Amino acid sequence: MRISETPVSLAEVARRAGVSSATASKALNGRVDVNEATRARVEQAARDLGYLPNSLARGLMGARTGTVGVVTTDLDGRFALPILMGVEDSLGIDRILSFLCDARGDDLREESLIASLLARRVDGLILVGRQTDPRPSLGAIPVPVVYAYAESDDPSDMSVTVDNADVGRRAARHLLDIGRRRIAQVAGEASHGASRDRVGGASSAIAAAGLLEGAGRVRFGDWSEGWGRAAAHDILDQDGDVDAILCGSDQVARGVLDTLHERRVRVPDDVAVIGVDNWEPLAAHARPPLTTVDLQLQQLGRVAAHRLQRATTGEIRGGVERLPGSLIIRDSTVLRR
């Protein structure tokens, strides 16, 4: 693709092709009522000149602008990224471009960002939260909004988030499936809904198997390796006979693995360990590689963008959608090969 060094207008293309701008516009936009020879001439002229239609002008005409705004508050975290990629997947990158802005956890900044995006006449907004706990709704604004990861507190808004109970359930079921019976849980921060919901899902699966008695205590802490290390020591000292540890995140699981390794507990032979996140650099290179529940954030991004697009074209449907996790089996629960 040749790109002209200075912008070329439709009028110039039309002139070179010997037609009016109206005809040039129709030819380039694939309208049917254009002579094929004319269309070819216009297209050739556009190519020769390195023409790139000014999408601001097009956007002014009232149709779509072909842009969406993605506002995150978690750019530095690891959640926004995969979601963003999913959004891109689903928007079709060269039709719709997205403005990415980070509110950095500041509500005023978020407000002014949104105003700024609306001034640019984005076709819609995706708000990506940093925790799965609900966030305040934006209320009524001129374009559709999808809340991703953190759902809106107004159930009539469109929200897409992770089904944390399902995530916990899948982790627990896997441990049960491989025959574990005494399952301890090392959860993340008790103040996070994600943490509580995962524990809830796991515990109900364990209870359904009639094993809640045999299970170790649930320990809440934070999301760090350090917490995982400390909790594992505590488990070995207090709940001595566990045969599996279900962790609230891969980071916690890494800490747990560390302690087990240090205390010569064999994984998975003596104790199976499972995490949540499937944060590759941490999980895949753990020793042994870590079984975990993937949050499918990229898929979450795809679904969010897809809902936004449907809303843009008219069919507005509110409601929260919760996406399931996906089990990724590695050596920390089942020795492969």
Add this chain to the structure above:
Amino acid sequence: MRISETPVSLAEVARRAGVSSATASKALNGRVDVNEATRARVEQAARDLGYLPNSLARGLMGARTGTVGVVTTDLDGRFALPILMGVEDSLGIDRILSFLCDARGDDLREESLIASLLARRVDGLILVGRQTDPRPSLGAIPVPVVYAYAESDDPSDMSVTVDNADVGRRAARHLLDIGRRRIAQVAGEASHGASRDRVGGASSAIAAAGLLEGAGRVRFGDWSEGWGRAAAHDILDQDGDVDAILCGSDQVARGVLDTLHERRVRVPDDVAVIGVDNWEPLAAHARPPLTTVDLQLQQLGRVAAHRLQRATTGEIRGGVERLPGSLIIRDSTVLRR
């Protein structure tokens, strides 16, 4: 800030204030030749109506559009993010918004993305690479371009990247400063310039101290924990008497720490360990917490955006700018308190 549910035009604001659109425009844009009472009335009307100026229309008028395109090929990696945040810092988020697009390592996709961005009349482009090795220049296009992280292969383009030799040098000097004399290096991939340049910088610092003799071999591998573990075993077996290990990345360093811990080598007493990246979740929670050289990527993003802005306003200056690293001291080299 009140936002109208349907877009409001300048004409409506003008009507409500009882003036012409021209006057309303001037009043809202802070031009001087407007009666203060009139200005107040217009501003009040704008507020009442929840007016948000249509920036497409403004962009059409030829001035700046207040948007830049950021094209990355490393969205999933950890380098693009901090750079992006730096870009945002420096653009001043509610004046200039950035389109973020991921080319996903596909040259054709990159090309079509850039065309798409130019069609939206961005004021400039920042191209973020995934490795520091030079990438092909885009050549002449209608807007200024800054190459970030991966410099352009055309030295007259504007590039901002990491000074990897400096990074290696800082790591080595720190080890020398704390009295280490037999320093082994576990480098990343030999095919990456980043890897070779860090080794180059470190080796020259070690040589300058007259200690290249005493140093262990340089081992190239990849950027993983697994490589760090293997290399550390090899070092203990072959170069038995090292008192420091300089690693090409934090991941490698984590692997090295693992092996040292397993073989009961005390860190930092017997062997000091240093990484590169300052990838917080990995480095800060290592055991012991890892001393490392921060790549200052956010600063890199700031510098890139700042150069872009200067270029936009006229003063175009090509050339490569290499930013130094910054030493972050933790317990793996110096026991604090």
Add this chain to the structure above:
DNA sequence: CTGAAAGCGCTTACAG
């Protein structure tokens, strides 16, 4: 099938 005209929402000389 083609083109002249109007209009999208602003801003900018230019008169008054």
Add this chain to the structure above:
DNA sequence: CTGAAAGCGCTTACAG
């Protein structure tokens, strides 16, 4: 200090 007019680069009825 204020406003009528032209124009930015497109697209869209509407004639022809």
